[in-house]
Amino acid sequence: MALIHGIRENRGQFALQLLTVFAVGLTIGAERNVVPLLGRDVFGVESLAIIGSFVVSFGxxxxxxxxxxxxxxxTYGRRPILIAGWLxxxxxxxxLIYAPNWWWITLGNVLLGVNQGLAWSMSVNAKIDLAGANARGTAVGLDEAFGYxxxxxxxxxxxxxxAEYGLQPAPFYFLAGVIVLALLVAILFVEETLPYAQAEADASDAGEHLPFRAVLKRATWGDRTLFAAAQAGSVEKFVDALVWIAYPLYLTANGLSVAQVGVVVGVYGGVWGVLQLYTGKLADDIGRRIPxxxxxxxxxxxxxxxxxxxGYWxxxxxxxxxxxxxxxxYPTLITVVGDAAHPTWRATGLGVYRMWRDAGYAFGAILIGVTADAFGLQTAFVMVAGAMFLSGGVASFWMRETHPEFGTHASRSTGSPVTEE
Structure with missing residues (x-):
């Protein structure tokens, strides 16, 4: 039986993958507000660089x-890797409930990094597999919308x-429930989507099987557009690291309650998440570079x-x-990589991009911690903003349009080299 690409055509499995990435988002979100305050108020950690260590390990x-x-x-398929991530x-x-000191929290975030690296990666790859080339931006937008x-x-x-029951342990009972339910869904209901990528590769005009090292080189520096995407992805994670580490400490120090900080951080993530329902499709309609x-x-x-x-408002x-x-x-950068990668190595290419992107958590946490300890939290905000402006300038200079219909970057579907010297 021939496999048919499309979101509507595969709506059952696509919906399950949306549920999966929503659970992945809940898992990391459960630490966004509470854990930095645990470091300061429960474990007595004063240095922002040390508090940021849990984001460094995660990143x-x-x-x-x-x-x-x-x-x-x-090699093994998307589903086994997804299940491993939840296990x-x-x-x-x-x-998080029984940690005797801060370094146990850092250890817990090592496991969180494994979970996010495997579970979110497999969810976005599965959606791209199911959607096909014409709806790739929409699929990524939906993935990131539900995740964030x-x-x-x-x-x-x-x-x-x-706010009601204290920083520990009550918030993490909620986290435990999310993880168990997500694992059960992955085991009982999620199906393998790798055959969809293989079918797309078979339908291409030419194959382009590349070894792992060649993909790593191409997706890092061998292609100017993919380099621009990788550096932009890494730097934009400075913003997320700032929200994770510094927002709870900065806002509570300036008079907000824990619940109010949760709203501020939630607005950031909620606007980011919901708007991706539109911006993913926007990248399909007007191209990738401008967004x-x-x-x-x-x-x-x-x-x-x-x-x-x-002030709160x-x-x-x-x-x-x-x-x-x-x-x-955010979703547009992923779509850029999906455009430029041949289906036979797309998941690996996306993995290389996501490696550089999420290393930005660690690089950003280190820079934020050092800057805040030396010059104050406000200076850390200015530093992150400056890094975003500089990275945006690099992207505007190096990134070519990759939309398959009107892009100037060589299409991945042709199998032709995409390196731009």
């Missing part, structure tokens, strides 16, 4: 698992729970404004602006 581990998860999924997550709530809506709701829910560049500057502007306004507004920028650039 480097997730980056590595993104890289190899994509490679493994080409690894099972101990996380127990570690989950992040926003996870931050908000745990903020409400923490990426605009998003880098809008998100950077939102971060900069956050450092120079004061102004911070909600700047969080929303930052979320708009992230919604424009």
């Amino acid at each position: 480097f581990v997730k980056a590595l698992l993104n890289l190899y998860g994509g490679k493994w999924s080409e 690894v997550a099972l101990p996380i709530p127990l570690i 809506t989950g992040v926003a709701l996870g931050a908000w829910i745990t903020g409400v729970i923490a 990426v560049i605009a998003g880098m500057f809008v998100a950077g502007g939102g971060v900069l404004a956050t450092a120079f306004v004061t 102004p911070w909600i507004v700047t969080a929303g602006v930052t979320g708009v920028g992230m919604a424009l650039l």
